[in-house]
Amino acid sequence: MTHFFHTVIIGAGAAGMLAAARIGQTGHRVALLDHAAKIGEKIRISGGGRCNFTNRHLNGHDGSAYYVSQQPRFVRYALSQFCADDFVALVEKHGIAYHEKHKGQLFCNGSAQEIIAMLQNECAEGKVTWHTACTVENVETFQTASADNDPRQPRFRIQTAQGIFHARNLIVATGGLAVPAIGASPFGYELAKQFGHSIVPPEAALVPLRFEHWAEHGYDRLAGIALPVRISTGSGKARMAFDEDLLFRHKGLSGPAVLQISSYWHGGQTVDIDLMPDTDLAAALCEGKAGQKIQLNTALKSLCPTLPDRLLDTWLALPEFAPYAAHKWADVPNAVLTRLGHSLNRWTLLPSGSDGHKKAEATRGGVNVKEIDPKTMQSKLQSGLYFIGEVIDITGWLGGYNFQWAWSSAACAAAAVCREAV
Numbered sequence: 001m002t003h004f005f006h007t008v009i010i011g012a013g014a015a016g017m018l019a020a021a022r023i024g025q026t027g028h029r030v031a032l033l034d035h036a037a038k039i040g041e042k043i044r045i046s047g048g049g050r051c052n053f054t055n056r057h058l059n060g061h062d063g064s065a066y067y068v069s070q071q072p073r074f075v076r077y078a079l080s081q082f083c084a085d086d087f088v089a090l091v092e093k094h095g096i097a098y099h100e101k102h103k104g105q106l107f108c109n110g111s112a113q114e115i116i117a118m119l120q121n122e123c124a125e126g127k128v129t130w131h132t133a134c135t136v137e138n139v140e141t142f143q144t145a146s147a148d149n150d151p152r153q154p155r156f157r158i159q160t161a162q163g164i165f166h167a168r169n170l171i172v173a174t175g176g177l178a179v180p181a182i183g184a185s186p187f188g189y190e191l192a193k194q195f196g197h198s199i200v201p202p203e204a205a206l207v208p209l210r211f212e213h214w215a216e217h218g219y220d221r222l223a224g225i226a227l228p229v230r231i232s233t234g235s236g237k238a239r240m241a242f243d244e245d246l247l248f249r250h251k252g253l254s255g256p257a258v259l260q261i262s263s264y265w266h267g268g269q270t271v272d273i274d275l276m277p278d279t280d281l282a283a284a285l286c287e288g289k290a291g292q293k294i295q296l297n298t299a300l301k302s303l304c305p306t307l308p309d310r311l312l313d314t315w316l317a318l319p320e321f322a323p324y325a326a327h328k329w330a331d332v333p334n335a336v337l338t339r340l341g342h343s344l345n346r347w348t349l350l351p352s353g354s355d356g357h358k359k360a361e362a363t364r365g366g367v368n369v370k371e372i373d374p375k376t377m378q379s380k381l382q383s384g385l386y387f388i389g390e391v392i393d394i395t396g397w398l399g400g401y402n403f404q405w406a407w408s409s410a411a412c413a414a415a416a417v418c419r420e421a422v
């Protein structure tokens, strides 16, 4: 059975659903295909079940600073055409209650399921045809001059387990590789390659980091501790730093600080963590010791009120500090105090790797933006072919930036396909 559509979208996630709704509502026939039986799964599990659906910091600003890509400026046009406030207007139209948590992050008061329902309702309004549990077997083009020039002619033949689809436009919205258990696949990259696109190697991003000898140092015993830190990696102009919360785990580190820095971290690079940002501990320890009879461990605890005792005890149990932990503060040599202070202000770690795609919230890399038009999301190599959302080499910071990219790129592509009248 052959179906004809103005636009076929592969991937019924965040970007795919929004694009489908907008194209359908313009009066075009649009089909949304997904190999998963249950759609919107990433939205459902996002933001701890409350979906951090956008970030207010993107309103009226150049948003490129919040994105990792070979060319972060690629995001500018799309984000300016459909900004955070545009998505908020949609959320309000559907009566979804939301709140700002911090740093501009907007979450549903209730459940992420409300965002899925909203997108489904928008699709229903656009009479979108759904094909779930639908495996796409192959995609071919009708490579004739008439197919390209006559807007009534299909350009693509999409063979699936549920029949053949002919479409004028094909939008690839298959997302990244994070959490394969709920439908992530490399299909979008393979399809892009078929049309000559290059792929920036996809890697796990917004992901916990692991370290060798973690348990040997006793850090595994700190699991569960969360505290605000300054974390940084890279050097020179490429150095990135975040002030966020760190979370100790049995196998390494996580929390917003580590998730953020993981998107900038490359194998072999070290990560620096300042456990007491804004306090020069070496100076405080050396300058404050004169005449002090209290033990070093007591002194350290009073100088670091935000650090849990469990963490400071582990620190003072490290071989280079252990012999001094119970000494009178005044008697501890300045060289030791300086090393101790520096070790807390600049804890340098060499990650051995990350938790990988299984535990990541995003994928760094993807379809190279150099071969995509930033104003339409259309391929520069194949007319009628579009890429939107996370399948592109665009990765947002933690905090609603990835969903906003999905919405903005989807809106741009939808506007572009609708400009070509049939």
Ligand code: FDA
Pocket: 010, 011, 012, 013, 014, 015, 016, 033, 034, 035, 036, 039, 040, 041, 042, 043, 045, 046, 047, 048, 051, 052, 053, 054, 134, 135, 136, 173, 174, 175, 176, 178, 179, 182, 183, 184, 185, 186, 187, 188, 360, 361, 362, 388, 389, 390, 391, 399, 400, 401, 402, 403, 404, 406
């Ligand atoms: P998305 O992944 O949403 O959709 C892709 C769709 O394509 C899926 O439905 C999939 O089944 C389908 N597909 C894949 N391969 C296919 C194939 N071969 N054939 C057919 N269909 C195929 N972001 C944010 O801004 N705020 C947040 O709170 C969170 N929280 C969060 C938590 C967790 C645990 C994760 C894993 C991720 C987040 N994110 C996030 C990131 C966010 O979920 C992500 O960036 C967007 O969902 C990307 O939207 P896309 O539409 O591009 O892909």
